[in-house]
Amino acid sequence: MSMRRKFVIASMLHETNTFSPLPTPITSFGPGGPLRGEQAVAELADTNYGIGGFIGVAREAGAEFSVPLAANANPSGLVTREAYEAMAGAILDEVRKGCDAVMLDLHGAMVCEHLDDGEGELLARIRALAPGLPVAVALDFHAQMTNRMVDNATVITGYRTYPHIDMRLTGERAGRTLLRALDGPSRPAMTWGRIPILSSTLSHTPSRNPMKDVMDRAILAEAGGEVLNASVFGGFPQADIPHLGLSGVIVYNAARDGAREQAQGLLDSLLDQAWERRADFMYRGEPLADSIARARAMTEGPVILVDHGDNTASGGTQDVMSVLEEVVRQQLDDVVAGPFCDPQAVAKMIEAGIGANVSIDVGGRIDMPALNLKGRPMALSGKVRAITDGEFVVTGPMATGARIRMGRTAVLDTGRVQVVVSEGRVEPHDLGVFTHCGIDPRRKRYVLIKSRQHFRAGFEPIARHIVECQGLGVTASDIALFDYRRRPKPLYPFEKDTRPTDSPPA
Numbered sequence: 001m002s003m004r005r006k007f008v009i010a011s012m013l014h015e016t017n018t019f020s021p022l023p024t025p026i027t028s029f030g031p032g033g034p035l036r037g038e039q040a041v042a043e044l045a046d047t048n049y050g051i052g053g054f055i056g057v058a059r060e061a062g063a064e065f066s067v068p069l070a071a072n073a074n075p076s077g078l079v080t081r082e083a084y085e086a087m088a089g090a091i092l093d094e095v096r097k098g099c100d101a102v103m104l105d106l107h108g109a110m111v112c113e114h115l116d117d118g119e120g121e122l123l124a125r126i127r128a129l130a131p132g133l134p135v136a137v138a139l140d141f142h143a144q145m146t147n148r149m150v151d152n153a154t155v156i157t158g159y160r161t162y163p164h165i166d167m168r169l170t171g172e173r174a175g176r177t178l179l180r181a182l183d184g185p186s187r188p189a190m191t192w193g194r195i196p197i198l199s200s201t202l203s204h205t206p207s208r209n210p211m212k213d214v215m216d217r218a219i220l221a222e223a224g225g226e227v228l229n230a231s232v233f234g235g236f237p238q239a240d241i242p243h244l245g246l247s248g249v250i251v252y253n254a255a256r257d258g259a260r261e262q263a264q265g266l267l268d269s270l271l272d273q274a275w276e277r278r279a280d281f282m283y284r285g286e287p288l289a290d291s292i293a294r295a296r297a298m299t300e301g302p303v304i305l306v307d308h309g310d311n312t313a314s315g316g317t318q319d320v321m322s323v324l325e326e327v328v329r330q331q332l333d334d335v336v337a338g339p340f341c342d343p344q345a346v347a348k349m350i351e352a353g354i355g356a357n358v359s360i361d362v363g364g365r366i367d368m369p370a371l372n373l374k375g376r377p378m379a380l381s382g383k384v385r386a387i388t389d390g391e392f393v394v395t396g397p398m399a400t401g402a403r404i405r406m407g408r409t410a411v412l413d414t415g416r417v418q419v420v421v422s423e424g425r426v427e428p429h430d431l432g433v434f435t436h437c438g439i440d441p442r443r444k445r446y447v448l449i450k451s452r453q454h455f456r457a458g459f460e461p462i463a464r465h466i467v468e469c470q471g472l473g474v475t476a477s478d479i480a481l482f483d484y485r486r487r488p489k490p491l492y493p494f495e496k497d498t499r500p501t502d503s504p505p506a
Contacts, residue, residue, distance in 0.1 A: 007064070008102045008103070009051060009066070009102075009105075010068055010070065010104055010105070011050065011051040012104070012105075013072040013105065014073045014107055014110045015107050015142060016075065016076070016079060016112075016315070017239065018111055020075070020238075020317070020474045021369060022315065023078070024079045026082065028073040028074065030072065035067075036067065040069075043403065049167050049399060049402065050167050050168065051105040053172040054105060058175070063100075068091055068093065069091055074427070075312065075313055075315040077315065084112045084115065088125060091122065092126065101133065101136065102126060103137075104122075104138070105171055106138070106140075108140050109144045117146050119139075119143075127152040134154045134155075136154060136156075137153045138157055138170045138174045139156060139157070140159055142201070143236075150190050154178060154181070155178050155228075157170050157174040157251070158233050160206055160218075160231075162204070163397075165457055174229070187255040188228055188252070189251070189253075189259075190250065190251050191249075192248060193247065194243070194246065195247070196244075196488060196499060197246045197275070198245070198491055199211075199234050199282075200237065200281060200477055201234070202283045203281050204246075204281055206232075206234075209280070210280035211274075213273065217273070218270060228251040230266060230270075232246075232248045236314075238315060240483075240484050240486050242488055244488055245488065248271055287470070288471060289326060291470065292305070292330050294467060295465070301446060301464055302442060302447050302459075302462055302463055303447070304466045305323065305448040305467050306451055306468050307320075307469050308450075308476075308477055309475055310471055311473075312426060312450065313429075313454050316450060317368070317375075318339070318425045318426075319341050319375070320364070320373075321363040321364055321376065324337050327417065327446070328417065331416065332446050333416045334416070334444055334445035335416060335418070335446040336446070337420065338419055338421060338433070338449070339422040339433055340362060340421050341421075342363050342421050345362045345410075346407070346410050346421050349387065356383065357384075359379070360412070361377035361378065364376040364377035368473070371472075385411040385413045385418065386409075386438050387410045390407045390408055390409035394432060395430065398454060405424065406426045411438070411439065420434060420437060427451060427454050428455055429455055448469075450471075
């Protein structure tokens with residue numbers, strides 16, 4: 001009997017906002033730290049995450065596999081050296097035991113205290129340890145691509161959606177391309193490129209132009225067999241690093257004549273099209289007071305108020321109160337707002353108990369030195385309506401099946417507004433952030449959440465209107481607020497119309 005193949009499967013996910021004041025130690029990467037082994041498989045195998053896709057591919061192939069690490073942290077500031085070395089070391093130790101391939105669910109925008117390119121460094125270490133080992137990588141749509149990533153991987157695929165509802169599919173795409181190479185004559189190789197556009201996360205979702213046509217062309221090329229895989233990455237603007245930009249990666253079959261030239265032609269056409277639309281990748285908003293006034297005139301709800309200046313999924317503190325303050329000032333009624341992250345406020349509400357009337361400060365606990373912003377709590381009075389453990393399972397299309405742990409959560413009812421406050425940070429991409437504590441957002445006139453695009457997975461289907469709100473915070477969409485000292489030059493929109501013609505830097 002032939003021996004079963006053995007795969008090492010792992011995830012190490014972090015989108016680093018270098019302007020965020022929030023540290024990222026090892027305890028950020030899961031409930032008490034990263035998951036490992038059978039616990040990781042049990043919790044993640046059937047979820048809509050990239051690692052779930054890899055596990056599914058391995059099972060379909062009848063392969064043995066081990067999961068030395070499943071690490072996923074909310075976006076925040078620099079990953080500590082200690083955390084990175086512990087996570088990378090766990091993966092390398094498992095590879096060292098011997099395997100036929102590695103499948104990695106990574107983000108592509110990890111910045112550490114000692115490294116600008118966490119993913120490229122991990123892949124280079126694996127390649128140095130096992131030079132011929134096939135390595136498949138699934139990346140987030142907001143990856144910051146580098147030569148080091150491409151040079152040290154065999155296959156790279158990226159999410160095609162934002163909100164990210166195809167994470168599992170992305171793992172399956174990478175894993176199956178690698179399996180075909182192991183099983184047959186296919187020989188994957190990659191070409192990639194980057195153009196100097198600092199595209200806004202509010203303007204580059206693949207569901208709408210200017211990105212839609214570009215991504216659709218990549219999807220069509222892959223589906224039609226023109227190439228093995230085609231991925232486009234919008235990049236992540238809240239990072240001051242040398243490799244910012246919009247990029248693309250094409251995986252082609254190097255065993256086929258003319259495949260490289262065809263892949264390069266596809267890549268060039270995708271990036272050329274994006275460059276021609278560079279002005280459309282910029283976000284143009286309106287003053288916060290105008291946004292709330294516009295929402296106030298809307299007579300039918302739910303009206304989704306989207307505070308994109310302080311969202312967890314881009315590294316926000318989730319405790320900036322500027323949008324809620326404006327909602328209260330303009331006297332909007334029948335509002336649910338949150339979740340806001342404030343362990344101190346939660347503790348006071350729990351101490352008071354359900355039904356108690358309390359006057360407390362909420363939010364504003366954290367200063368943001370990169371933007372010269374001081375934390376400013378908001379004084380609120382009302383009745384404690386609910387207290388929960390903050391746990392629920394996602395039923396919406398993003399991260400379906402995943403268990404969300406918000407920490408202890410409490411609801412303060414001020415009369416006009418029900419304010420949901422949690423001990424931990426969580427991106428509100430699923431209605432469960434409210435329904436688990438007894439609030440149905442479908443029945444509210446206004447729903448105030450901290451998000452950019454991920455809210456669309458769960459909340460867009462229930463929305464009568466969506467109003468984007470320019471609140472304060474380290475995820476603000478106005479790039480003029482940020483001091484970029486290490487960015488590449490040229491970079492649009494800082495330098496308007498200069499596009500380098502040489503290959504991307506490492």
